Amino acid sequence: MFGRRSLSAKALSAFALAAATIAVAPVFADNLNVNGANRTMNVYAPKNIEKGRPLIIQMHGMNQDAPYQQNAAKWESIADTARFVVVFPNGENKAWDIGGDKDINFLKAIINEMYSRYGIDKNRVYVSGFSMGGMMSYHAANKMGDMIAAIAPVSGGGGVNSPKRAMPIMHTHGTSDDVVNYNSTVNTLKGWVNAQKCSSNSQKIKPYPSTKPGSAASLEIWSGCTDNVEVRLLTIEGKGHWYSMDEAVSVNTSVEIWNFVKNYSLDGSSITPPAPAIVVPTNRDSIFNGGFDSSAVAWDLQLHGDASAVGEAKDGKYQLDISAIGTQNYQVQLIQHDLHLEKGQWYEISFDASAGAARTLEVNVEQHNDPWDSYLTEKQNFEIGTTSKTFTFQFQMTAATDTNSRLSFNAGAATGMLTLDNVKIVKTDAPADTGKTALRGVQFVREQPASYAVFDLRGHRLGTVELQDATEAETLLRAGYTKGVYLLRGLKGEKSFLVPVSR
Missing domain, CATH: 2.60.120.260 (Galactose-binding domain-like)
Known part of the structure; x- marks a missing residue:
C-alpha cells in the first residue's frame, strides 16, 4: 500500500547553499555515544519538569547546526508553559543521513536518554525539522514510526516507504521557497494522504487563522485517514526558505506545531491539556515579563x-x-x-x-x-x-x-x-534643557546634597562632587577641572548626566 518515492538529487544538492548567520546565546551541547560515535545535541528542559511529559526532537537544515535551529525556532517559552523537553541534535558534518540508519539510531538513542534523564513519555515523542531536517523527519516516520507519535516537517519533504503505522503529519512550507520547491513537496505530501487513505475532500482555511484577515498563511486538512490521523499542510504565501516566526503577517511555526502534535500519542490516550503557550512578541516597544511573575520567559x-x-x-x-x-x-x-x-x-x-x-x-x-x-x-x-x-x-x-x-x-x-x-x-518626552547641562538635560533641586563621581569620556574616574542643585554642576566642575565634557554618576542610584565645562 505504501509506495516508495525517492528524493531528487537536485533537491538535496540545493541544501549546499550557505546558511545565513544568526547570533545566538552561548549553548552547551550534551554528548551521547551512538554506536561508538560521539554525537552532540542541545537539550532544553523546563526547570523541575515532571516525569511523563512529551519530547520534541527538532533537527536543523543542511550547513546549519543545533544552536542555529534553537535560535530560529524559539521553543523555550512554549516548553516552559506546556511542560515538555526539546532536543536539538547536531547532524554529522551539518547534514543528516536520510537514506540509512546512522541518524535513525541517533534519534532512538536520544529518546532513550531523555527517558533515562527526565522520564519522558515514550508514547508522546514528536519529530520535527527544518529543510534537510524536515526530510529527516519523514525518514524517521518511515523507519521508526512505532516510536514517534507525530511529525512536523518544515520546508523539507520525503516520500512514503512502508512506514510501520499511519503517521499524523503537520507540514509547513512557503510558496516562494527557492531551495525546496513548494509544489513538488506538496505533491509528495499528497502521496502520504493517499497511502494513509485520507479523505480526498480536504478542508481549507484561508486565511489562517481565520481571525486574522491579513494573514499570509492558509491551512489544508485531510482527515478520515487510517487510525484517525490527520495530514495538514500549512502554506505561507510568499515565504522563502525560512522558518516562519512572524505572527504579524502569518504564524508562529513552533506554536502551530505544538498545537498539532500534542493531540497524538502512540497509545491513543489524551494528553493533559496544557496552559496556553506563552508566546513572546517580537518587535515590541516594551519589556516582556519585567515582573518575573512566574518564570524567566523572554530573558x-x-x-x-x-x-x-x-x-x-x-x-x-x-x-x-x-x-x-x-x-x-x-x-x-x-x-x-x-x-x-x-x-x-x-x-x-x-x-x-x-x-x-x-x-x-x-x-x-x-x-x-x-x-x-x-x-x-x-x-x-x-x-x-x-x-x-x-x-x-x-x-x-x-x-x-x-x-x-x-x-x-x-x-x-x-x-x-x-x-x-x-x-x-x-x-x-525629551528632558528640559536647563542651559547649564548638555545631552542629558538634567534638572533637580535636592533637600540634601548628593555625591556624584566624576568621569572623563574615556571612563576614568577623576573625583567626587556634592550637588544639591543641577545648575551647580558646571560651576563646581570649572573650579577643579579643565575644559571638556564630564560624566557625573550618582553614587546612590541618582541619574547620571553629562556636563560641559567651558573656559
Whole structure:
C-alpha cells in the first residue's frame, strides 16, 4: 500500500547553499555515544519538569547546526508553559543521513536518554525539522514510526516507504521557497494522504487563522485517514526558505506545531491539556515579563569566558547567583532582545535591584547582533545595595530604528547574589534643557546634597562632587577641572548626566 518515492538529487544538492548567520546565546551541547560515535545535541528542559511529559526532537537544515535551529525556532517559552523537553541534535558534518540508519539510531538513542534523564513519555515523542531536517523527519516516520507519535516537517519533504503505522503529519512550507520547491513537496505530501487513505475532500482555511484577515498563511486538512490521523499542510504565501516566526503577517511555526502534535500519542490516550503557550512578541516597544511573575520567559542569561552563574525567577523576582566572574562586566549578562527602538525617540528605563553585598551593576541598551554597538552615550553604572531600590535613566535613540535591540544587565563586576524586578522601558518626552547641562538635560533641586563621581569620556574616574542643585554642576566642575565634557554618576542610584565645562 505504501509506495516508495525517492528524493531528487537536485533537491538535496540545493541544501549546499550557505546558511545565513544568526547570533545566538552561548549553548552547551550534551554528548551521547551512538554506536561508538560521539554525537552532540542541545537539550532544553523546563526547570523541575515532571516525569511523563512529551519530547520534541527538532533537527536543523543542511550547513546549519543545533544552536542555529534553537535560535530560529524559539521553543523555550512554549516548553516552559506546556511542560515538555526539546532536543536539538547536531547532524554529522551539518547534514543528516536520510537514506540509512546512522541518524535513525541517533534519534532512538536520544529518546532513550531523555527517558533515562527526565522520564519522558515514550508514547508522546514528536519529530520535527527544518529543510534537510524536515526530510529527516519523514525518514524517521518511515523507519521508526512505532516510536514517534507525530511529525512536523518544515520546508523539507520525503516520500512514503512502508512506514510501520499511519503517521499524523503537520507540514509547513512557503510558496516562494527557492531551495525546496513548494509544489513538488506538496505533491509528495499528497502521496502520504493517499497511502494513509485520507479523505480526498480536504478542508481549507484561508486565511489562517481565520481571525486574522491579513494573514499570509492558509491551512489544508485531510482527515478520515487510517487510525484517525490527520495530514495538514500549512502554506505561507510568499515565504522563502525560512522558518516562519512572524505572527504579524502569518504564524508562529513552533506554536502551530505544538498545537498539532500534542493531540497524538502512540497509545491513543489524551494528553493533559496544557496552559496556553506563552508566546513572546517580537518587535515590541516594551519589556516582556519585567515582573518575573512566574518564570524567566523572554530573558536570556549569557555567560562568557570563565564566568559562572545561575539565574531563576523566584518569588516574583529574578535571582542571579554569580560564582565566578571574568574580566569584563558583560561576561555575566542578563538580556532581553526583540525591542523596537525608534530613531529620535526618548526612553526611560527603570528597574528594582538589590544585592547580597554592595556592588556595581552596569546597564546597557545595544544592538542584539555583532558588533553590539551601544545606543547610550555612556553605559550606565549603578551602585546596588542590600536593600531593594528603584533605579532609572533616560536616553535618546540617536541611531537608526532597530527592531531587535536589547536591554542588558551586565553583572560581571562581582560575585554573589543579585536580585532584579519590575524592569520597564517606556517612551518619554525629551528632558528640559536647563542651559547649564548638555545631552542629558538634567534638572533637580535636592533637600540634601548628593555625591556624584566624576568621569572623563574615556571612563576614568577623576573625583567626587556634592550637588544639591543641577545648575551647580558646571560651576563646581570649572573650579577643579579643565575644559571638556564630564560624566557625573550618582553614587546612590541618582541619574547620571553629562556636563560641559567651558573656559
